Amino acid sequence: xxxxxxxxxxxxxxxxxxxxxxxxxxxxxxxxxxxxxxxxxxxxxxxxxxxxxxxxxxxxxxxxxxxxxxxxxxxxxxxxxxxxxxxxxxxxxxxxxxxxxxxxxxxxxxxxxxxxxxxxxxxxxxxxxxxxxxxxxxxxxxxxxxxxxxxxxxxxxxxxxxxxxxxxxxxxxxxxxxxxxxxxxxxxxxxxxxxxxxxxxxxxxxxxxxxxxxxxxxxxxxxxxxxxxxxxxxxxxxxxxxxxxxxxxxxxxxxxxxxxxxxxxxxx
Amino acid sequence: xxxxxxxxxxxxxxxxxxxxxxxxxxxxxxxxxxxxxxxxxxxxxxxxxxxxxxxxxxxxxxxxxxxxxxxxxxxxxxxxxxxxxxxxxxxxxxxxxxxxxxxxxxxxxxxxxxxxxxxxxxxxxxxxxxxxxxxxxxxxxxxxxxxxxxxxxxxxxxxxxxxxxxxxxxxxxxxxxxxxxxxxxxxxxxxxxxxxxxxxxxxxxxxxxxxxxxxxxxxxxxxxxxxxxxxxxxxxxxxxxxxxxxxxxxxxxxxxxxxxxxxxxxxxxxxxxxxxxxxxxxxxxxxxxxxxxxxxxxxxxxxxxxxxxxxxxxxxxxxxxxxxxxxxxxxxxxxxxxxxxxxxxxxxxxxxxxxxxxxxxxxxxxxxxxxxxxxxxxxxxxxxxxxxxxxxxxxxxxxxxxxxxxxxxxxxxxxxxxxxxxxxxxxxxxxxxxxxxxxxxxxxxxxxxxxxxxxxxxxxxxxxxxxxxxxxxxxxxxxxxxxxxxxxxxxxxxxxxxxxxxxxxxxxxxxxxxxxxxxxxxxxxxxxxxxxxxxxxxxxxxxxxxxxxxxxxxxxxxxxxxxxxxxxxxxxxxxxxxxxxxxxxxxxxxxxxxxxxxxxxxxxxxxxxxxxxxxxxxxxxxxxxxxxxxxxxxxxxxxxxxxxxxxxxxxxxxxxxxxxxxxxxxxxxxxxxxxxxxxxxxxxxxxxxxxxxxxxxxxxxxxxxxxxxxxxxx
Numbered sequence: 001x002x003x004x005x006x007x008x009x010x011x012x013x014x015x016x017x018x019x020x021x022x023x024x025x026x027x028x029x030x031x032x033x034x035x036x037x038x039x040x041x042x043x044x045x046x047x048x049x050x051x052x053x054x055x056x057x058x059x060x061x062x063x064x065x066x067x068x069x070x071x072x073x074x075x076x077x078x079x080x081x082x083x084x085x086x087x088x089x090x091x092x093x094x095x096x097x098x099x100x101x102x103x104x105x106x107x108x109x110x111x112x113x114x115x116x117x118x119x120x121x122x123x124x125x126x127x128x129x130x131x132x133x134x135x136x137x138x139x140x141x142x143x144x145x146x147x148x149x150x151x152x153x154x155x156x157x158x159x160x161x162x163x164x165x166x167x168x169x170x171x172x173x174x175x176x177x178x179x180x181x182x183x184x185x186x187x188x189x190x191x192x193x194x195x196x197x198x199x200x201x202x203x204x205x206x207x208x209x210x211x212x213x214x215x216x217x218x219x220x221x222x223x224x225x226x227x228x229x230x231x232x233x234x235x236x237x238x239x240x241x242x243x244x245x246x247x248x249x250x251x252x253x254x255x256x257x258x259x260x261x262x263x264x265x266x267x268x
Numbered sequence: 269x270x271x272x273x274x275x276x277x278x279x280x281x282x283x284x285x286x287x288x289x290x291x292x293x294x295x296x297x298x299x300x301x302x303x304x305x306x307x308x309x310x311x312x313x314x315x316x317x318x319x320x321x322x323x324x325x326x327x328x329x330x331x332x333x334x335x336x337x338x339x340x341x342x343x344x345x346x347x348x349x350x351x352x353x354x355x356x357x358x359x360x361x362x363x364x365x366x367x368x369x370x371x372x373x374x375x376x377x378x379x380x381x382x383x384x385x386x387x388x389x390x391x392x393x394x395x396x397x398x399x400x401x402x403x404x405x406x407x408x409x410x411x412x413x414x415x416x417x418x419x420x421x422x423x424x425x426x427x428x429x430x431x432x433x434x435x436x437x438x439x440x441x442x443x444x445x446x447x448x449x450x451x452x453x454x455x456x457x458x459x460x461x462x463x464x465x466x467x468x469x470x471x472x473x474x475x476x477x478x479x480x481x482x483x484x485x486x487x488x489x490x491x492x493x494x495x496x497x498x499x500x501x502x503x504x505x506x507x508x509x510x511x512x513x514x515x516x517x518x519x520x521x522x523x524x525x526x527x528x529x530x531x532x533x534x535x536x537x538x539x540x541x542x543x544x545x546x547x548x549x550x551x552x553x554x555x556x557x558x559x560x561x562x563x564x565x566x567x568x569x570x571x572x573x574x575x576x577x578x579x580x581x582x583x584x585x586x587x588x589x590x591x592x593x594x595x596x597x598x599x600x601x602x603x604x605x606x607x608x609x610x611x612x613x614x615x616x617x618x619x620x621x622x623x624x625x626x627x628x629x630x631x632x633x634x635x636x637x638x639x640x641x642x643x644x645x646x647x648x649x650x651x652x653x654x655x656x657x658x659x660x661x662x663x664x665x666x667x668x669x670x671x672x673x674x675x676x677x678x679x680x681x682x683x684x685x686x687x688x689x690x691x692x693x694x695x696x697x698x699x700x701x702x703x704x705x706x707x708x709x710x711x712x713x714x715x716x717x718x719x720x721x722x723x724x725x726x727x728x729x730x731x732x733x734x735x736x737x738x739x740x741x742x743x744x745x746x747x748x749x750x751x752x753x754x755x756x757x758x759x760x761x762x763x764x765x766x767x768x769x770x771x772x773x774x775x776x777x778x779x780x781x782x783x784x785x786x787x788x789x790x791x792x793x794x795x796x797x798x799x800x801x802x803x804x805x806x807x808x809x810x811x812x813x814x815x816x817x818x819x820x821x822x823x824x825x826x827x828x829x830x831x832x833x834x835x836x837x838x839x840x841x842x843x844x845x846x847x848x849x850x851x852x853x854x855x856x857x858x859x860x861x862x863x864x865x866x867x868x869x870x871x872x873x874x875x876x877x878x879x880x881x882x883x884x885x886x887x888x889x890x891x892x893x894x895x896x897x898x899x900x901x902x903x904x905x906x907x908x909x910x911x912x913x914x915x916x917x918x919x920x921x922x923x924x925x926x927x928x929x930x931x932x933x934x935x936x937x938x939x940x941x942x943x944x945x946x947x948x949x950x951x952x953x954x955x956x957x958x959x960x961x962x963x964x965x966x967x968x969x970x971x972x973x974x975x976x977x978x979x980x981x982x
Contacts, residue, residue, distance in 0.1 A: 013393055020389070027294060027341040029385035032393075054297040061299055084385070085339045086297065094299070108400060113392035246300045 018163060018213045019081035019110040025053040030082045030113065042207055046200050048257060055240040055258040056190055060158045061086050062244050063188040063264050067154040068095035070266075072186060074146055074153040075101040078131050079160030082110050084117070088156065089124045099123065102142050106130040131157075132164060134173045138180050152184035152267075159260065161226065162192040163213040171226055178229045178267065185267045187230050190240060192217040196259030220261055230265025237263035279315060282356060286311045289348050294340050306338050314353065314370070323362045328353075329373025336377035346374050421497070421518035427474045427511045429454040441497065441520055444490040454514070459486040459494070473503050476511040484521065496525035538612040540589055541596030549611035549619055553671045556623060560666040567622035567631030567663040568674060570682040571599070571638055574656040574690040576616035587648050592616065594646045595655060602641035608634055619678075622663075628695070631663035635693035658685040659693035672753050677701050679751075702759065713749065714760070714769050718776060722748050725780050726952035729961065730800070730923060730945045733937035736968035738961060740798035740832065742945065743781035744952045745773070757802070765806045774807045779820050784955055786826040792962045800832045802864065808839045809846060814853040821857070828858030832883060836864050840875060848879075855880040862923070867911065877918055884915045888926025888946070891936075909939050916940065 016038035020031040024039040027050070031039075043049050064075065073096040077088050080103035092099035100123045103114050111128040118124040129137040137143065147153060155177055164170040178187070194201050194217045201217050208215035224237045235242065239255035243262045287307045295303055310331040317327040335345065350367045415422055421438030425431045434442075434449045442449065458467070462485060469481040480502040486494050497518040504513040536548035544552075556566050573595065580588035592612075599610045599618060609621040620634050638659050645654045660682025662674060669677075677696055685694035717723060727741040747755040764770040778801055785799035807813055821828055833854060840847050851861060862883030863876070867890060886908065894904040908924070915922040924936050927946030936944055949969060950961075 013397075026297070027339055029382040030389040030392075032389070051293070051296075054294060057297040061297065065299075082389075086299070091299070108396035109389070109393045112395040112399070113389060116388060116392055116395070250296065 013109070016211045017107055017109065018208075018211060019105065019107050021211075022053060022159070023082045023084070025050045026057060026085060028082070028084055030084060038207070038211065042204065045203055045207070046197075052240075052258050052260060056159050056260055056262075057086060059190055059240045059243055059260075059262045060088070060156070060188070061091050062246070063158075063262070064088050064091040064154070064156070065095060066244060066264060067186045067188065068092045068099065070186070071184075072096075072152050072154045073099045074149075074151055075099065075156060076104065076143065076146060076153055077101055077156045077158075078104045078137070079157065079163070080105050080110070080114065080126075081107075082113050087117075089118075089121065100146065101125075102127060102146050104129050104131075104137065104143075131160065131173055132168045134176045138177065147180060147182065150182045152182055152186065154186040154188055155181065156188045157226075158188060158190045158262075159192070161189065161223075162216050162218065165214065165216050171228065174226050175228065181267050183267055187227060187265045187267075188262075189223070189226060189264075190260050190262035191223045191226070193223060193239075193259060193261045194219050196239065196256045196261070200259070223261055224263070227263060227265040230267055232263050232265040237261050278357070282315070282352075283307070283311045285352055286314070289345070289352060290335075290340065293345070294342060298338065302338070306334065310334050314366075317366050317369070318356060318362070323360070323365070325365055325369035326373075328366045328370040329376070332370045332372070332374030333377035336374055336381055341378055341381070346371060349374075421516075421520070423449070423516045423518070425454050425514045425516070427514060429474065432513070438518060441495055441518055442487065442489050443493075448490055454516075457487055459488060461486050461494075470501065473501055474511060474514060476503065476505070479503050484525070487518075494522075495520060496522045538596075541593050541612050543596050543600065543618075544609065544611040546611065546613045549609070549613065549621065550671065550675075552609060552611075552621060552623070553675070556666055557671055562667070564666045565625040565627065565663065566666055566674075567620075567625040567628075567634065567661070568678040569620040569622075569631065569635045569638060569693075570660040570662075570678040571618040571620065571657050572659075572682055572686065573616040573642075574658060574686075576655070579653060579655075583648075583651060587651065590648045591646055591653055591655065594648065595642060598641045598646075599638060602637050603634065606634065606637070625663055628663040631661050632693065632695065635659040635661045639691065639693065656691040658682060658690055660685050660696070661693050662696040664696075676752050714747075714764065714767075714773075717747060717749075718772060722750070723773070723776065724748065725777060725784070725955075727781075727784075727955060727958050728945060728952040729797070729950045729958065730943045731949045731969055733933065733941055733944055738795075738797050738965070738968055739943050740800050741785075741958055742800040742834070742952075743777060743784075743802070745777050761804065765804050768806070770804045770806050771810065771812075774804055775816055775820075777801060778817065779824070782820050782824040782826040782831065785830060786824045788959065788962065789827065789830060791959070795962050795966065796830075797958070797962070798830050798832055799826070800834055800862070803833045803835050803839070805836065805839050805847075808835055808850055811850065813850055814857070817854060817859070818857060829860075831859045832862050833859055834862050834864040834885065835881075837866065837868070840879060852880055862921075865925075881920065883921040883923065884911075884918075885923040885925055885945075886911050886941075891924055891926045891928075891932055891946070894932065905935065905939075908936070908941075912939050912941050 013032060014034060016035045020035040021039045021042075023030040024036055025043075039049075067075075068091070073092065075088050075092060077083075080088070083103065087101075088103075089099060089101040092101065103118070103124065103126045105111050105114070105126075106129065108128060111126055114126040118126060125142045127137075127140050127142050129140055131137055157174070161170045161174070164173065174187070192215065205215050205217060220237060224232070227237070238261060240258045240260045240262050241251045241255040243264075245251050290307050290310075291303060298306070313327045313331040313334075317324060317331070320327070332346075332349075335349075350371060353367050353370060354363060356363070415433075415435050418435055418437055421441040422435045423431055423438050424433040431449055431452050431454060434446055439445060439449065454470070455467075463483050466481075466483045466485060469478065469483075472478045473481060480500060482498070482500045484496060485499045486496050489495050498521045499519075500517045502515045502517075503511055504515060506512040536544055536551070538545045553566075553568075556564070573591075576588065576591070579591055595616075596610070596612060596618070599620070603610050603620055607624075609623065611619050611621070613619055620638060622631055622634060625631055638657060642655050642657050645652045647653075660678050660680070662678040662681055664674065680701055681694050681696045684700060685692055688694060713722075724746050726744050726746055728744060729738055730740040730742065731737065732739040745757050745761075747760055749755050761770065764773055781799055781801050785796070788796035803813075820826075821831075835851070840851070855861060860883065861879070861881040862885055863879070863881055864885050865887045866884050867887045890904070890908050890911070893899050894901050894908075912922050921942045922940075923943040923945055924932075924941050925945050927933050927936065927944040927948050929948055933944055933948055
């Protein structure tokens with residue numbers, strides 16, 4: 001049930017937060033001790049996590065560049081977190097200087113931080129919304145304005161949908177977004193998979209259960225299902241390093257150790 | 269500053285190693301073009317730091333800072349970089365200083381970056397918290413406005429029942445300030461008129477067993493007045509689900525409640541005297557009968573003023589009304605303290621109801637109290653009026669009567685009291701009652717009752733014991749008396765005979781019943797039952813009967829063979845009786861005769877063989893006696909059996925009356941009794957029910973006990 005919007009969302013700094021933990025993995029300092037404590041525990045259990053996060057970040061970079069090169073200059077970054085390093089508008093504008101980005105996150109701290117960073121950038125807007133309340137998200141004026149021109153929009157759901165539980169039906173949420181997109185729009189999606197490191201999956205999910213954003217890893221088949229209504233570009237939904245690598249050797253010998261899978265699809 | 273010549277092969281190797289170092293780990297996330305520029309820039313700076321003269325350590329520091337700028341913040345990068353730099357041949361032994369400068373530059377930049385980012389995230393957290401607080405304050409302000417300006421009274425309390433906050437509307441409702449209410453306990457707000465169970469559900473709520481409840485509940489205001497509210501109480505739980513607060517919402521419904529009360533009072537009270545009215549009295553009386561305790565008793569005193577009509581007629585209605593009010597006040601003052609209900613039934617009739625009577629003497633005491641209360645004269649204006657009253661007293665066990673019968677009996681007892689002389693009480697007597705019913709009923713209303721259509725006929729079925737077939741129905745006349753309710757023939761026929769009213773009534777019954785029987789025959793043919801109609805002695809002695817019957821059979825089209833007339837033993841008292849001629853006349857028309865209630869009249873059996881009868885009905889008392897523990901059952905059966913044999917010897921069809929059990933029905937069948945009648949086979953019912961039985965029970969009703977029918981049957 002949707003909460004009435006006059007009941008404010010609280011900011012709970014006593015609990016680790018996915019956006020700030022992610023920042024720590026990437027070597028940033030936009031985090032608090034609770035975040036670091038949680039990240040250290042996770043790394044102790046699974047030392048490759050920082051590398052996985054970098055791999056995910058690299059996918060985001062390549063995918064934004066890819067869609068920009070395919071002519072898209074409007075981006076909807078859902079679950080943008082704390083975009084200090086390699087933010088979408090920077091990557092996109094390297095290809096298309098006119099690019100506009102709407103950053104969306106549900107965490108009020110991440111949103112406040114993004115606003116601080118982007119307050120002088122008229123082409124970048126920040127909205128606090130929750131993808132689980134997709135009707136609310138899609139009806140925000142910043143979002144409707146982005147879609148109103150009828151030009152293709154790239155929707156980024158990078159390392160986000162695994163924070164949406166089955167009960168909230170992530171497939172349905174994406175379908176609602178899809179139906180609002182103009183033709184030629186793109187879906188850029190990455191998601192923690194169960195197949196990459198089945199030995200780590202259970203422990204890792206258990207650790208995230210203590211955060212406000214529990215983690216649900218899914219099968220490649222389930223993740224591919226999120227592209228319903230999109231034409232998935234080659235090579236399909238693959239492990240993060242395998243998706244359009246900068247150089248063939250960058251894939252590495254064990255792409256599955258990066259555990260996340262990713263893909264890009266276009267709406268006909 | 270002069271630039272030293274550089275060995276190009278060494279520079280190229282360093283550049284390659286440097287590029288490899290930076291493209292690992294964090295470098296994988298960096299755009300290749302950006303990474304290329306970073307590698308070139310920093311390699312160039314380091315190269316210059318190695319070779320430039322004089323040695324410029326800040327160049328190495330700048331290279332370290334650029335790495336941090338590009339988020340190469342992992343200390344492993346620093347370790348590997350220093351390792352690589354140390355392997356480079358450097359002029360004049362500046363190597364360690366260069367590495368130191370590089371490391372210091374990296375660390376200083378990292379420190380700045382870390383502090384900047386920590387500052388940024390703190391600021392962001394601060395902003396977010398302030399936004400949240402602002403939103404919370406706005407939300408609180410909205411709630412506060414809602415709470416304060418709500419038209420409905422709202423109070424918040426903890427689960428121990430302490431009142432924590434009350435809004436303006438609630439303060440107005442209670443006529444109290446916040447200081448009068450906050451800190452008080454919910455449990456103090458009890459009121460004697462609280463609905464049953466309201467405090468039980470309250471306890472359930474505060475202990476977390478229910479989420480809310482609603483009641484209409486009265487409260488005392490600060491000024492002592494009572495305010496009626498529609499109360500809704502909801503439970504508020506904390507995040508863990510434990511009960512935390514209770515929120516009460518109270519809507520003032522005092523006006524609505526008062527209006528309801530007034531309407532209810534008007535509906536249940538007599539406007540003149542303020543006493544409960546007839547409807548209220550009957551409601552209370554009927555409630556006594558709903559679910560009485562075994563042995564519960566009640567009493568009624570029917571009170572009628574003596575000579576009220578004279579006062580009313582001579583001094584006017586106004587004086588009469590004042591007299592009634594004065595009498596009501598006296599009765600109320602005298603009897604209410606005893607716990608008795610006084611009601612006005614109408615006119616100058618009052619009633620006292622004893623809801624928990626301890627015995628006859630208590631009811632008599634109440635009657636005496638009534639008479640004593642009215643003994644002194646009443647002053648109305650200049651008139652000193654002496655009023656007396658007559659009282660009919662009834663005191664019974666609840667289980668032995670019905671509200672209707674009790675009221676009728678009390679009324680008739682009053683009637684007797686009045687007849688016996690005024691200013692006295694009379695106690696109910698069953699025999700006197702029966703007599704009074706008949707006399708009263710017949711003398712007052714019966715002549716007009718026929719014209720008014722107050723009579724109707726029920727039919728009681730007679731079944732053939734051999735095959736369970738519905739053989740006949742007996743027509744039983746009823747009187748729907750406007751005051752006394754439905755009366756049975758035993759209550760009015762005797763008097764009707766005494767007064768001669770039996771003649772037109774008997775004719776009417778014959779006409780109605782024959783018409784009904786003819787209708788069943790038309791509808792159901794042979795399945796329709798024979799019709800039995802009772803003939804009063806006076807009818808049988810009437811010369812007009814034969815002609816009347818003839819005409820009725822003609823007009824209704826009833827086959828006389830389907831009609832049997834029941835006479836009593838006293839109809840014919842001797843061989844020369846003129847009634848004999850009438851009876852023969854009837855039989856000549858084709859109808860049959862039966863002797864009803866046989867065995868109760870000490871009839872001369874010798875006459876029986878001379879009577880033109882074909883049937884005999886054994887009085888119900890014979891079968892009834894079989895169940896009397898004081899009488900030997902087998903002797904009883906021998907008597908019944910003997911009566912059946914005697915009747916059969918005379919060629920008569922025998923009917924047993926008063927058959928109430930299947931066992932008796934079975935034994936009567938075995939004895940050879942032909943027909944039976946009684947509650948086992950059905951009480952007197954409306955004609956539609958008889959039609960239903962004919963149509964829906966073509967096989968009749970089971971008589972034999974299963975299994976035994978085989979042994980004794982045939």
